[in-house]
Amino acid sequence: MKKFFSTIRNIFAIEELRTRILNTIWFLIIFRLGSFVVLPGVDSSKLQDASGIFGFIDIFLGGAFSRASIFALGIMPYISASIVLQLLTVAVPYFQKLQKEGESGRKKITQITRVLTIAITLAQSGAYLSTTIPAEAIGLDPFLFKIASMIILTAGTIFCMWLGEKITDKGIGNGISMLIMIGIIARLPKDLFFEISTKGMSGALLTIIEIIALFFVVMGVVMLTQATRRIPVQYAKQVIGNKVYGGQRQYIPLKVNSSGVMPIIFAQSLMFLPALISGLWSDSSDIANYIGSTFSNIFSWQYNLVFGIMIILFTFFYTAITVNPNQIADDMKRNGGFIPGVKPGKQTSEFIDNILSKITLPGSIFLAIVAVIPAFATMAGVTQGFAQFYGGTSLLIMVGVILDTLQQIESYLLMRHYEGMMKSGKIKGRSQNAAVA
Structure with missing residues (x-):
């Protein structure tokens, strides 16, 4: 304290x-x-x-x-x-x-x-x-x-x-x-108060369990946001005048969830379409009524199954358009950097792309799980309002913004020679990019 x-x-x-x-x-x-x-x-x-x-x-x-x-x-x-x-x-x-x-x-x-x-x-x-x-x-x-x-x-x-x-x-x-x-x-105080008042004194233990479960979910999202796969990069020594530059080892930190919250936003944008389109034929088709009612309920298993699959697909799509292995390999080659044991150029690009594919798959599955946790929370008896804080876009945005803000505050403290906010390690926000000089 x-x-x-x-x-x-x-x-x-x-x-x-x-x-x-x-x-x-x-x-x-x-x-x-x-x-x-x-x-x-x-x-x-x-x-x-x-x-x-x-x-x-x-x-x-x-x-x-x-x-x-x-x-x-x-x-x-x-x-x-x-x-x-x-x-x-x-x-x-x-x-x-x-x-x-x-x-x-x-x-x-x-x-x-x-x-x-x-x-x-x-x-x-x-x-x-x-x-x-x-x-x-x-x-x-x-x-x-x-x-x-x-x-x-x-x-x-x-x-x-x-x-x-x-x-x-x-x-x-x-x-x-x-x-x-x-x-x-x-909305958190209102939804939390409603959750507590709904359970009453008889459900006080259940409310405490829900809050503890929320804590572990938040910790899991923090781990997902912070997790990186570091690729070692060695820079060749260069003699300029009487000084020697380079020769040090750095790392390219590829994020497990490099796409952030964008796959969920893309998926949610498309998940609005079935309910809107089915409304055009709702008066004449029972199938349209079923689709409309099913996909208007964000807690239904059909909605969350399709939602989860789309998040996995969009994670790969968004990672592919935001992280360019060819550009990273070219920048490394231009600055005299190389990955130990891998030839510069095309092989470096293929090596980075291979690692990126391997870490994106578990990252996308974990992201999909986080997105559908609110549906499981409602099945466990959590009210719909409070269940939204157990996952999905809202939790990912809150965690990401808080980490970014803490990172800025920490940089101010360290820049003015104060002790950082953490005794060991550094707070890594979403804005941290690959360390390729």
Whole structure:
């Protein structure tokens, strides 16, 4: 405990770090306050709680979705636009060229992402207003209400995007990820209280067991996020003037889960389609009704079986487009590095690709298991709201964001010659890349 308080004191002793932490808290408070501001003309007492797929979306928005808030769409359209641009950089030569242009190319991609975010928000806001807000809750002319609300929702998303960028620039951690995490955590006290009140005093022991099980699940996710396979790289010695450079051994840390949470996001995006498509024939087909009801329930075994398979496939797909063994091998060869016992060039690329395939398979299976744990938690008697914290996107995002933030704080402490947050080892966040000089 003394070590803990000493670390807290050291953190706030660094003026820049203290300012960044206070800025982050202030921006997050603004974001949470905005999520309670209801759209003009909406009677919040007549709104219904989000359920099914909409309830799942509401988890990431901290309840703003079901409250018809000005931040009802939050940062989600920006994430969708970022995913689209990320895929375009793989498939379209123009975006590949922009990515290789350095800082100027990144600025152009950022501008395109912002414009695409506005377009996606306008489309999603129209669908949101039509499907989630009942007519009896609207106190204005329906046409004027829809136009005004689409503008307000788009402005709300742009403001959230601005907040995220400000947190990244003037705060601590990744701003966009931080906004998502705070929305998820905001629901934890409510869901935990509901879980405890549902079990009552007679189920106090069961509640304690559930919390202990949640602790071990979180530890497992931390291990999945941190696990790496280190490939040794030896650099040849170079004599420049009177000094000798190189000759040291470094490592390429290939992550077991190098794709992060993206496979789950991709899979969930496609899992919305069966319920939406089946709704078109729900009046005339029993099969369509069955598919719609089955895949609208995110806790059904059919949903989770398909969901798990898709996560495994998307893990391989996303790893293939984000980790390029050929580029890693070329960079090593250019800088005089080589893997002991492996020839530089093509054989090095094949060696890295082979290792990457071997570690991606168990990583993808573990990721799929984490994603479907909430369904097993509900079968064990955990309420649906609290079960969402046992796995899936929400838990992976929280663990990843917290590790990234702790990594930044630790780097500040070590840079100012303070003792780190851990006695041994280092905190490794998602942003750590391969150590290829």
